[in-house]
Amino acid sequence: MHSFLPPVLYIALPLYYYAQSPYALLLASTVLKSLVTSHWNNFSVTQHVTIRDYLLKYLAEKGPTLPVFVLTALLSLLARLTKLGWFDDPKHRDIVSEITKFLTASIDHCGVGLRALNCLVEEFNVPVTGRTLTHHRKTAVSFRDAGLFECFELGIGMLQQLTSDQLPGCTPQQRSLLGDQALLLLIKCLSFDFIGTNPDESGDDVGTIQLPSSWREAVAAPTTMELLLQLYSSAEPPLSAHAMECVVLLSSVRRSLFRTEGERGQHLNRIMAAIGDVLRVGTGLGHSENYHEFCRLLGRLKANYQLSELMNSSGFSEWLELVTGFTEQSCRQWQVAANSLQYLLALWVRLVAAVPYVATDDSHSSSGSSIASHRSSYPPGGTPHVLGSSPSDRGASSSSISSSGAAGAGGATPESATTLAVRQLEGCIERVVAAYVEGLLSAVRTCAADDAIDDPLEDTEQVDEQLQRLPSIFRYRYEASAAFLVSRMDPLLASYQQVVQGNEAAAVAVATAAAATRTGGGGNSPLEAVELLENELAWLVGVCGAVVGGQSWSSSLVVGHEALDGQLAKRCLACAQMVTYKAEQSQGSKCCTERLELALLNFLSHFRRVYLADAAAASLPTAASAADSSSTSGAMAAAYSAAQTLQSLGTPLSALAWDAKHEDGTTGPMTMKQRAVRSMLAAMEQVRTRKECYFVFLEN
Numbered sequence: 001m002h003s004f005l006p007p008v009l010y011i012a013l014p015l016y017y018y019a020q021s022p023y024a025l026l027l028a029s030t031v032l033k034s035l036v037t038s039h040w041n042n043f044s045v046t047q048h049v050t051i052r053d054y055l056l057k058y059l060a061e062k063g064p065t066l067p068v069f070v071l072t073a074l075l076s077l078l079a080r081l082t083k084l085g086w087f088d089d090p091k092h093r094d095i096v097s098e099i100t101k102f103l104t105a106s107i108d109h110c111g112v113g114l115r116a117l118n119c120l121v122e123e124f125n126v127p128v129t130g131r132t133l134t135h136h137r138k139t140a141v142s143f144r145d146a147g148l149f150e151c152f153e154l155g156i157g158m159l160q161q162l163t164s165d166q167l168p169g170c171t172p173q174q175r176s177l178l179g180d181q182a183l184l185l186l187i188k189c190l191s192f193d194f195i196g197t198n199p200d201e202s203g204d205d206v207g208t209i210q211l212p213s214s215w216r217e218a219v220a221a222p223t224t225m226e227l228l229l230q231l232y233s234s235a236e237p238p239l240s241a242h243a244m245e246c247v248v249l250l251s252s253v254r255r256s257l258f259r260t261e262g263e264r265g266q267h268l269n270r271i272m273a274a275i276g277d278v279l280r281v282g283t284g285l286g287h288s289e290n291y292h293e294f295c296r297l298l299g300r301l302k303a304n305y306q307l308s309e310l311m312n313s314s315g316f317s318e319w320l321e322l323v324t325g326f327t328e329q330s331c332r333q334w335q336v337a338a339n340s341l342q343y344l345l346a347l348w349v350r351l352v353a354a355v356p357y358v359a360t361d362d363s364h365s366s367s368g369s370s371i372a373s374h375r376s377s378y379p380p381g382g383t384p385h386v387l388g389s390s391p392s393d394r395g396a397s398s399s400s401i402s403s404s405g406a407a408g409a410g411g412a413t414p415e416s417a418t419t420l421a422v423r424q425l426e427g428c429i430e431r432v433v434a435a436y437v438e439g440l441l442s443a444v445r446t447c448a449a450d451d452a453i454d455d456p457l458e459d460t461e462q463v464d465e466q467l468q469r470l471p472s473i474f475r476y477r478y479e480a481s482a483a484f485l486v487s488r489m490d491p492l493l494a495s496y497q498q499v500v501q502g503n504e505a506a507a508v509a510v511a512t513a514a515a516a517t518r519t520g521g522g523g524n525s526p527l528e529a530v531e532l533l534e535n536e537l538a539w540l541v542g543v544c545g546a547v548v549g550g551q552s553w554s555s556s557l558v559v560g561h562e563a564l565d566g567q568l569a570k571r572c573l574a575c576a577q578m579v580t581y582k583a584e585q586s587q588g589s590k591c592c593t594e595r596l597e598l599a600l601l602n603f604l605s606h607f608r609r610v611y612l613a614d615a616a617a618a619s620l621p622t623a624a625s626a627a628d629s630s631s632t633s634g635a636m637a638a639a640y641s642a643a644q645t646l647q648s649l650g651t652p653l654s655a656l657a658w659d660a661k662h663e664d665g666t667t668g669p670m671t672m673k674q675r676a677v678r679s680m681l682a683a684m685e686q687v688r689t690r691k692e693c694y695f696v697f698l699e700n
Contacts, residue, residue, distance in 0.1 A: 013051070016058050022067045029073035033080055037128065040084050048085045049092075052078065056098055059116070064108035075116050079123035086139050095120065096147040096154075103154060107167060107174050114158065114181035117151050121188040124148075137196050148189055149215055155185035156218065159227055163234075176239065179231065183242035190249040208304060209252045216257055219250060225270050232290070233283050241289035247274065248297045252304050265313065268305055272319050275301075279322040292340045295330070298323060299343030307354035311421045320421075323347070324428040331432070331439035335446075338456050345469040348432055351425060352476040358418060426477055433474060433481045437488060440539040448532045457539070457595060467542060471550020474543075475561065481547075482564040489540050489571050496533055496575070500582040531593055537575055538596040541603050544568040549606030565610075572603045 015028045036043065036051070043051075055078045063071060085092045099120070102113030124143040127136040159182050161167055162175055170178070194210040211219060218224060225247070232243040251271050258264035275297065277283070284290040302310070310316055327344045330337035337344075415423075447455040457463060474481040548565045579592045579600065591597075 013054055016062070022070045025066070025070045026073050029070070029077050033073075033077045036077075036081060036084065037130065045085070045088045048081060049089055052081050052085075052092070055081070059112060060102070060105075060109070063102075063112040064106070071112065071115060072119070075119040076123070078116065079119045080128070082120065083123050083128070083139055083143075086142060093142075093146055096150050100154065103158070107170050107178070110158070110167075111174070111177050111181060114155075114178065114185060117154065118181060118185050118188055121148065121151055121185065121192065125188070125192050140193065140196075144192065144194060144212070148192060149212070149218075151185060152189040152215070153218065155182045155189065156224065156227070158182040159186075159231065163227065163230055179235065179239050180242065183231070183239060183246060186246050187242060187249065190246065207252070208254045209249060211253050211257055213257065216259075219253055220258060220263065220267060222266075222270060225250065225267075225274070229274050229277075232278075237287045237289040240284050240287070241293050244284075244290060244293035244297065247271070248293060248300050251297060252300055255304075265309070268309060269313050271297075271301065272310070272313050272315065276315060276319050276322055279326055288336060291336060295337070295340035295343040298326075299346040302347050302350040302354070306357075307351060308358050308418070311358070311418055316421060317424060320424060320428055324431055327432050328435035331435040332442060334439050334443045334456060335453065338459075338462065342462070342465050342469070345436075345466060345473065348429065349469050349472045352429065352472050355422060355425065355476070358422060429473060429477050430480050430484075433477070434484055436470075437484065437540070437543065440543070441488070441536055444532065444535045444539055448528065448535065457535070463542070467546035470543060470546045474547045475550055478547075478561055478564050482567055485540065485544060485547075486567060486571065489537075489544075492533060492537055492540070493571060493575060493578070496537065496578055499530055499533065500578045500585070534593045534596040538593065538599040541572050541575060541596065541599040544572050545599065545603030545606045548603070549610060551610045569603075569607055572600065576600045576604075 013032075015024060019025050019028070032051075036048075055074060059071075059074065059078075063074075066074070082092050082095045096117070099113050099116045102109045102116065105113075124140050127133060158178060162170075162179050162182070167175070167178075190209060190211075194212065197207070197210075228243045228246050228250070232240045232247070235243065255264060258267065275294075278285065278294060285294060310319075313319075327348070330341055330344055334341070443456050447453050447457075548568055551561060551565055575596075579596065583591050
């Protein structure tokens with residue numbers, strides 16, 4: 001077969017000039033790419049160069065008139081030939097200079113040249129199937145040193161010509177095409193695998209970009225950032241989104257690229273100033289593509305800069321307020337920010353995690369300010385006052401949690417700028433917590449009122465990703481955050497209790513009134529009203545499960561957090577009791593929604609892992625130590641009561657497990673539920689066998 005390859009080759013090449021159908025050209029390009037890849041050694045070096053020159057000539061003559069899909073296939077073939085023959089002939093290493101000739105020709109040829117550069121950079125960044133990784137890295141490194149920076153400069157130069165109107169006769173459509181291809185070229189160049197780490201592009205953070213030192217002048221120059229921001233503010237998507245993506249990549253360059261810390265600080269100031277300008281005016285945020293990339297910029301910023309560097313930058317206080325307001329708005333406008341909210345949560349997680357490493361005044365000891373300031377216990381003999389059971393405590397609004405911790409801020413000794421920044425961060429965290437919870441509840445109500453809206457709860461992967469980030473944020477100001485969750489959960493539990501325990505008429509009236517209040521009007525049937533109530537509880541139980549699951553029994557344990565866990569667990573388990581009671585009274589005909597059931601099982605799974613696992617047993621107080629502690633009947637009692645309530649769920653969950661056994665062989669939620677139920681049965685057995693160790697109240 002190999003002996004017939006050259007004739008096949010010489011038959012295929014003339015097709016480019018004589019074929020009438022673009023699909024014939026596409027087929028010829030695809031076949032040739034497959035042939036040169038699979039049978040590279042069957043072609044001589046001269047034949048490689050001949051095919052390359054033939055393609056360049058054809059692109060110069062016919063390229064601007066070809067359909068995009070044919071042009072892309074041709075350029076991909078050219079890039080593959082160049083990569084595989086990179087070390088065979090010097091002409092292959094001169095490919096960037098050959099493509100530059102297209103950029104100096106007509107405007108249509110400029111578009112072809114930019115597409116060719118995009119295909120070239122992408123080809124050298126991706127391993128070829130059938131070639132060793134060593135050969136790929138050797139070729140990629142050689143191209144990185146010989147031609148990648150030239151491609152980057154060509155992209156910057158094209159953008160400068162577009163913004164300064166140096167392309168006479170260029171139509172708006174051509175300007176859009178050239179700008180889009182130039183920005184894509186910059187993105188591919190900055191995303192190049194410079195050191196062979198092969199980052200996971202599916203993650204929200206691909207790490208630091210290891211640009212070579214020779215790129216310093218072009219990347220660190222203020223004109224580069226100004227050029228991209230000008231394009232972002234003046235263009236429409238997708239150009240503006242690509243410009244913002246370039247800014248995201250520039251914010252992730254390695255620290256050592258800059259000569260001094262001052263130079264790097266100036267780069268950070270430009271980025272933060274750009275973020276502030278966008279947030280003040282809302283430039284471009286009305287488009288979902290821009291919105292998403294801007295959220296990625298916020299999430300990436302803290303990953304590459306320390307919190308102390310952000311605090312020392314100019315205008316940090318205003319910047320933090322603007323970002324907090326943007327996060328609040330994003331949480332409330334969940335329909336727009338559903339796919340972007342994870343990046344904002346990642347920003348706050350990183351900010352909170354860095355607080356213990358920021359030097360503050362010794363006098364800074366506000367409640368819940370940071371992990372370092374949580375070493376002291378709550379006052380003996382009582383639970384934290386914010387979790388009181390009075391109606392005023394249960395009805396606390398989102399504004400009330402923002403004011404907690406403000407007391408004691410004053411003092412005779414002036415506080416440093418860093419301490420004030422940390423104190424401001426505390427208030428911002430409380431606002432973010434309140435906005436996130438309210439946004440969840442708003443999503444449930446909106447989806448219940450309009451079936452045409454996609455329910456964010458149905459995207460389990462996205463919900464799980466958000467819930468995994470919540471513990472760090474909520475536990476930073478846990479006292480206030482727990483109080484807010486309690487204030488939102490108690491009224492719902494009170495309504496649900498009337499639904500499951502009252503007579504039918506009273507239950508319908510309560511459920512309908514609650515639904516009308518939450519949706520802003522009537523029109524809900526009793527069943528829909530109860531379903532809405534259960535879905536709201538499902539969200540809150542899911543949040544409580546994630547937060548309780550964030551408890552750690554390591555050396556960084558925060559004294560008193562277990563009592564707050566108990567307050568949340570007590571309400572979640574009370575909800576489970578109501579669900580069980582409802583099912584028992586109706587003999588299984590009136591069960592809760594599957595969403596609430598799975599949320600409760602998820603909570604119990606977290607509770608078991610934190611409070612019933614072997615690692616937690618050594619950290620919890622023993623019977624002897626707890627008997628001597630005055631906190632047993634106060635703060636610690638709340639945590640103990642959660643396990644007592646858990647024990648009472650044995651019978652109904654056993655019945656549920658019996659039903660689930662008949663679903664063997666099925667897939668989907670039922671299988672997951674069956675596994676969770678079995679796990680919970682094992683958890684309850686642990687409660688019964690270990691209660692003498694640390695659940696002191698069970699001995700009474």
